[in-house]
Amino acid sequence: MGVEQILPDVPDQVWEILQSKIASFSRSEWARVDGELCWDSTTFDSEDFTLVLSDDDIAETKAALQHFKGLGLYGSAVSVDTFPLPSLGPKLLQVAKDIHIGRGFAAVRGLNPDDFSAEDNVLLFLGISSYIGVERGRQDEDGNMLMHIRDAKLSRTPQNARPTRYSSRASTFHTDTFCDILALHTRNCATEGGANLLASSWTIYNTLRESRPDVLDLLSQPIWPFDSRGKFFDSTTRPLLFHVDGRVIMNFAREPLLGIEGVPRQAKLAVLTPSQREALDVVEDVAKANQMRLYAERGDMIFINNHAVLHSREAFSDAPGTSRHLVRAWLRNPELAWTLPAALQQGSSRIYDDNELGERWNIVDTVPRINFRLSERLTS
DSSP: OOHHHHSTTOOHHHHHHHHHHHHTTOGGGOOOOOSTTOOOTTSOOHHHHEEEOOHHHHHHHHHHHHHHHHTTOOGGGOOTTTSOOTTHHHHHHHHHHHHHHSSSEEEEEOOOGGGSOHHHHHHHHHHHHTTTOSEEEOOSTTOBSOEEESOOTTOOSOGGGSOGGGSSSOOOSBOOTTOSEEEEEEEEOOSEEOOEEEEEHHHHHHHHHHHOHHHHHHHHSSOEEEOOOTTSOOOEEEOSEEEETTEEEEOOOSHHHHOOTTSOOOTTSOOOOHHHHHHHHHHHHHHHHTOEEEOOOTTOEEEEETTTEEEEEOOEEOOTTOOOEEEEEEEEOTTTOOOOOHHHHHHHHHHHSOOTTOOBOOOSOOSOOOOOOHHHHTOO
């Protein structure tokens, strides 16, 4: 189905603009992409993408922590200047390059969360991640700079009516709104399940190029209506797939496109056609067929190029008295950052640039989540 069937009442001037944009991303331009970002479940062993800290690295990291605390600064001031890692720093800069111009993801292993307080764990996470991406983004309409991801066990809200990050259910493959780098600090693992799942957007693209170019055409059209509530993001209609500077970028999520059961869509937003729904399912199937399962250990820090790698997670269960707990940050490295299409620039600016939302550093997750806003259910 073409865009003219999906949007039959578009004014002529708008229609000409849409046709121009669609033509610029026509099927004839579906050239294959190659590089380290083209991988599948068999490409890597864990040692290929994991930087294991040596005893000297750990000692240097602890010294940097004490140096920062001695400065009397707030955690928001953690940077490569205030958290000096003279020997480990160059290794972390290489990790940053691996994320941006290599395979698109990496892990750092070796620090035990039990050796540090909750506050010091955050400072360590911010200190190491500042070498990956010095800029940090707000993650919700409250301006939270950190997100604590774990099952909200005290909530009576059914699992399927919560944001995935506060549930124990499996997620579908997606990207996190508009962030550049998804950073996760594993404070505690699930008793069973809960592995992180990754899939290369470039492998998905190449696979669809061969088997379903019609799906690529549909994904690249500006006909995908993202529902958003609250004051964090505006609802927008945009493509899911972009070509910029020879790179494939995928911005992909299901809930804000399909809607949530029992919640009416905003009147201004179109309902997905059967062809669009099928396209989402095809992407999910190809991602699953090529997914890599990443088993994190306690203390692991995982960094993912959000524009090049889709992620998901398995369902999980916790033993009594335990809780799978990840701390999330959204990072950007201005020196290595990918050029974004215009359709994603406003959302990126909303996350990383100063605005009325301010910054809230929720370092310790002390207030149990019980109820959840609709805006939370529609964002990552």
